[in-house]
Amino acid sequence: TTRITIAAGETQGGWIVSPLRISPLHDPAQPVVAEAGVDGKSLRVRLLGSDPETRVSVVGRRYRFANWDPGSGLEVFQPERPRPWTTGYRMCSYRTGERLSDETRYILDRRAARVFPGSMLPRPGRLIYRWSEEDADQVSYETDSGSGGESSRGDGTFGTVSEEASDKRDHDKRTSTPEACDFLAFPAAIRFDLKPAADGTLEIPMEHFEGCQFLEVIASAPFASDTKVVALPASDTPRRDRRIARPFDPKSHHVATRAAAVLEKGAPATIENLLDADWRAFTTLADVHQFLYGQTADERMRDFVFLTEWPDLTEERKLELLETHHCHELHLFLARKDPEFFERHVKPFLAAKPEPTFLDDYLLGRDLAPYLRPFAWSRLNAAEKALLARALPDSRDTIARELSLRWENESPPPEEEARLFAQVLRGSDLSLTDTLGMARRELRQQ
Structure with a gap:
């Protein structure tokens, strides 16, 4: 789904300025994964709207979970994107019976203080002098948070970032899931930072995605990205043998012990179980x-x-x-x-x-x-x-x-x-x- 925003206003320096909204003139073109499929022994991808900075990443996995997202790690470095702003105002209000915060009261007292000619050194006060290192190590100072000087939500807004600018998903903040796939014989396969051809096509050998059931093709540019999932033909799940390679003899007793010995020069030392024992020798x-x-x-x-x-x-x-x-x-x-x-x-x-x-x-x-x-x-x-x-x-x-x-x-x-x-x-x-x-x-x- 592509959102199209139509705004009326005057064009000034790449911005559309109106009485209620300031928006960027246009967003740069974003790449789109038009086609992605398996053709024989290769994965063929065709992009629309690609440029020299467009990169393609392919993630192959056996299973797909809702919270398994590659995140922004496979996206091209994104510069600061122009964001629309909603104009507004901050209303003046006369309030009684409310206590001002320490910071607001300090600012008002400084503004109302009488100015005398002379030295420009800071005036004595708790909020002016620096805290010494001893006080900072022993005492934690906190300012009193009052309710005065703060405008309510309904009094108007000023310079608010539009909600449209915050619609981008933050993949890195998603919590990890407890699903474990350590029984699979092959881990997830990743091919990243692939550069498509001038016509937007890309071909990747399928031998890199052995044991995968689906492929996630991610085309990313500095300002946008597009994803397309390609399902692969059904196949048997390759499993890894998780049984103990050298099991203990169930008819005998086994106890873990720790020991340290100091050997004279030329004295022998014998380690009975070389495969399962851990040892370290200080020889020099x-x-x-x-x-x-x-x-x-x-x-x-x-x-x-x-x-x-x-x-x-x-x-x-x-x-x-x-x-x-x-x-x-x-x-x-x-x-x-x-x-x-x-x-x-x-x-x-x-x-x-x-x-x-x-x-x-x-x-x-x-x-x-x-x-x-x-x-x-x-x-x-x-x-x-x-x-x-x-x-x-x-x-x-x-x-x-x-x-x-x-x-x-x-x-x-x-x-x-x-x-x-x-x-x-x-x-x-x-x-x-x-x-x-x-x-x-x-x-x-x-």
């Missing part, structure tokens, strides 16, 4: 650094990325990084991974400290028994207590018991622990360097 320091940086999102972790390539650095570069990133964590890493460099450059620095900390005394091999006293013990964190247990074999059981009790009291709830465990497993799904992860994907594909 780069894997550990990537995981910790992804979990914490702390930019300080990025500063220590050089540790992943420490053996390949020159002596001069190592000294530059040591001077820039002096910290207990780096000292402990060098003592374990590069003891020669630690003995030459780090150990003299730690020995010259006037007030050494626990980690300094630990790395220098000093007596750590004083740290078992209550005050010194209370100042140690969990990592330092674990190092103290390794340094004092006689107190290892006592320290391990204290750490175990602390973990039982402060451990995350089971739901949080399961979420963190799942994040560790899913952290390398898109990785191209995790050899074990790629081997797992290859086994599942087989």
